[in-house]
Amino acid sequence: xxxxxTEDEQELxxxxxxxxxxxxxxxxxxxxxxxxxxxxxxxxxLVGSAVALLFxxxxxxxxxxxxxxxxxxxxxxxxxxxxEARDEARRRIRRGKRRAKGRLNKAARRTRxxxxxxx
Numbered sequence: 232x233x234x235x236x237t238e239d240e241q242e243l244x245x246x247x248x249x250x251x252x253x254x255x256x257x258x259x260x261x262x263x264x265x266x267x268x269x270x271x272x273x274x275x276x277l278v279g280s281a282v283a284l285l286f287x288x289x290x291x292x293x294x295x296x297x298x299x300x301x302x303x304x305x306x307x308x309x310x311x312x313x314x315e316a317r318d319e320a321r322r323r324i325r326r327g328k329r330r331a332k333g334r335l336n337k338a339a340r341r342t343r344x345x346x347x348x349x350x
Contacts, residue, residue, distance in 0.1 A: 269312060269315075269316060270312075270313075270316065273308070273309055273312050276305065276308075277305050277309065280301055280305060281298070281301075281302070285298070
């Protein structure tokens with residue numbers, strides 16, 4: 232066996248373990264929906280906070296300062312949330328690529344074996 236074949240088999244084993252965990256329900260199962268939910272939650276929080284501040288019974292300059300402060304806080308939270316969502320998306324893309332590669336390698340191996348058995 233070549234080194235590549237051994238590495239491919241190890242990667243395939245890892246992928247099969249991951250798939251088994253998903254079938255057993257140990258995967259988070261959120262997928263893209265989790266990212267969309269987090270984004271919706273964040274937007275809702277932004278809108279709700281802005282509306283609450285606008286209707287607060289405070290003097291004009293004081294309200295403007297409070298709004299500015301809250302907007303900065305929410306902007307920072309949004310940047311952090313989007314960064315986390317981006318990182319999660321990248322992890323899931325890498326994982327999908329590994330799975331696809333593992334499945335392609337498995338299919339190629341089975342095809343080679345089938346061809347060899349015919350000869």
